Amino acid sequence: MANKKSLDIDPKTLVINGSFQQILPGRIRTHSDSVELTKAWSVIIPARKSMVFITFLKNHTTTTGMDHLKKLRKSQTNKSQLQGLVAMADEVTKHQVFEMLCADDEVHQELEIHSMDDIVEVSVPKYPPVTQEEAKDNSKQYWPVIWKGDPNIQQLNQEVFDMLEISQNLRDIIEIAKIQKDNGELPIVTRLYDPENKQILATAHDERFKHILHHSVINCVGRVAANEVQRRGEEDDDEEANNDDVDDESSKKYLCVGYDVYTTHEPCSYCCMALVHSRIRRLFYLKPSPKTGAIAPDSAKGYCIHQSRQLNWAFHSFKWCDPELLQTVPVIDDNLFV
Numbered sequence: 001m002a003n004k005k006s007l008d009i010d011p012k013t014l015v016i017n018g019s020f021q022q023i024l025p026g027r028i029r030t031h032s033d034s035v036e037l038t039k040a041w042s043v044i045i046p047a048r049k050s051m052v053f054i055t056f057l058k059n060h061t062t063t064t065g066m067d068h069l070k071k072l073r074k075s076q077t078n079k080s081q082l083q084g085l086v087a088m089a090d091e092v093t094k095h096q097v098f099e100m101l102c103a104d105d106e107v108h109q110e111l112e113i114h115s116m117d118d119i120v121e122v123s124v125p126k127y128p129p130v131t132q133e134e135a136k137d138n139s140k141q142y143w144p145v146i147w148k149g150d151p152n153i154q155q156l157n158q159e160v161f162d163m164l165e166i167s168q169n170l171r172d173i174i175e176i177a178k179i180q181k182d183n184g185e186l187p188i189v190t191r192l193y194d195p196e197n198k199q200i201l202a203t204a205h206d207e208r209f210k211h212i213l214h215h216s217v218i219n220c221v222g223r224v225a226a227n228e229v230q231r232r233g234e235e236d237d238d239e240e241a242n243n244d245d246v247d248d249e250s251s252k253k254y255l256c257v258g259y260d261v262y263t264t265h266e267p268c269s270y271c272c273m274a275l276v277h278s279r280i281r282r283l284f285y286l287k288p289s290p291k292t293g294a295i296a297p298d299s300a301k302g303y304c305i306h307q308s309r310q311l312n313w314a315f316h317s318f319k320w321c322d323p324e325l326l327q328t329v330p331v332i333d334d335n336l337f338v
Contacts, residue, residue, distance in 0.1 A: 007161065009153050011131045017163060020284065020318040022156065023296050025304030035138060038065075038126040039089035041097045041119055044081050045111045052110045053084045060100050064091070068128035070144040085124070085143070094119050159316075162195070169193055169262040170286060170320060173203065177264050177330050180205050187330035188338055190216040190263040192224050192256060195281075201259060202227070206338075215338065217263060217271035221278050225255055254279035264329055266293035266319070268337035272305040276313050283317045286329050292337045295319075 007016055014022040045053050050072060057071060065088045075081035086097050094116060101113045112118075124143040128150075129135035135147035169191055177187035188206040193199070204219035256278035266289040267275065275283065283295070283306065293299030295306055295317045306317045320326060332338070 007157055009156055011150055011153060014152075015321060016156065016161065016318070019163065019322045020166070020320045022152075023304075023306070023317040023319055024152070025297050025302075025307045035134075035142070036126045037123045037142065040066075040069075040122055040124045040143075041086045041089055041092070041094060042083050042122045043086060043097075043101065043111065043113060043118055043120065044075060044078075045084050047075075047080050047082045049110050049112075050082055050084075052107060053082075056101070056104070056107050056111070057084075057086070060103075064088070065126070068145055069124055070139075070146060073144050083120070083122075085122075086119075089121060094121070160195070165193075165195070165198070166262075166284060167325070169200075169260075170284065170325065173262055173264055174286070174325070174328055174330075176203065176205060178328075181330045185209065186332060186336070188216045188264055188332065188336075190220040190261060192220050192280075193260045193262060194258070195260050196258060213270070215268070215271050217261070217267050217338075218274055220261075221256065221274050224259075224278075228255060256280045260284065263338075265289050265332065265338040266295050266299060268292050269294035269300075269303055269305060270337065272303070275315065276305060276311055279313055280315050282315060284320065285317070286320045286326060287332075288319060289334070289336075289338050291334045 008018065009016050014024065016022065043053075054071065066085065069085055071085050072082045075083050086101070092100075097119050098113070098116050101111065101119075102108045107113075122143060125138045125145055129138055129145055129147060130150055132147055135145050138145045173189040173191050177189045180189065181187040186206040186208065189203065190205075191203040192201040194201055202220050202223035204216050204223055206216045207214040207219060256275075258281050260282045261275060261280050261284070263283070263285045265287045266285050267283075268289065272294040285295070288296055288299060290299050294303040296302075296319070297304050305311070307314050
């Protein structure tokens with residue numbers, strides 16, 4: 001049954017319904033006990049000039065990474081002063097901050113910035129809090145943070161997760177993988193699935209014994225591509241026969257838009273890039289590939305290709321974590337690029 005409103009999401013581990021875990025880059029969200037900090041530049045200003053400072057930030061600050069941080073906090077030594085957050089230290093230098101503040105004579109005088117000594121380095125939480133409790137702790141220990149709920153969890157709650165459909169597809173590829181192992185082949189299997197139409201588009205296994213690049217993901221995408229070529233050829237024949245000039249953009253869309261991928265093992269970078277180029281919607285995998293995977297931040301070189309900001313497409317990735325099903329997945333060499 002499709003589940004949209006009653007998801008049980010652990011805000012710290014991002015485990016959904018106790019069955020699968022969302023994989024995110026950057027922070028490995030396995031717990032919120034230790035907070036990763038980063039450096040930022042701040043200034044002490046007269047409390048009565050807070051609006052001058054906020055206006056300055058709107059007009060001059062060009063750094064990123066501050067959206068989860070409040071821009072002002074009370075001075076720890078003087079009640080008539082505030083401490084304002086100007087920029088992240090890994091993006092601009094202390095001298096550049098001073099020059100920005102002094103570029104406008106009115107701001108310079110109103111905020112009483114006289115020398116480089118007025119620019120103070122502070123430690124702030126690098127990432128947004130994952131729970132309201134963590135937001136309170138971060139605000140108390142480091143720097144005030146903004147809490148509006150976890151946007152990632154809010155987005156997940158808008159997703160439809162058909163638990164029966166997901167588990168059945170995973171069980172299916174496990175059974176095929178077992179057959180492959182019995183046949184002396186690599187037990188690595190991938191399936192492309194259309195969740196909207198409840199349709200299996202293709203299922204493929206690893207065939208690198210034929211060619212080193214014939215990974216299961218590549219083979220599966222290749223089968224969908226072959227089917228699409230045939231469909232478009234038939235469509236063009238029909239249009240030519242009917243002399244019908246129809247401009248149907250949907251018929252020429254990217255190969256796997258809106259489709260889900262199920263695979264027995266975390267894909268390597270080669271296969272992940274194929275999924276990016278195919279514009280898949282979601283990836284579900286069973287076993288991690290700690291030495292060769294390109295999804296989890298703690299796999300191989302931590303590429304997290306599915307959410308890379310350097311690419312023009314991103315997709316959600318989920319790792320199955322129910323041990324009952326995982327123990328049935330055939331074991332492969334950890335050094336294999338899947």
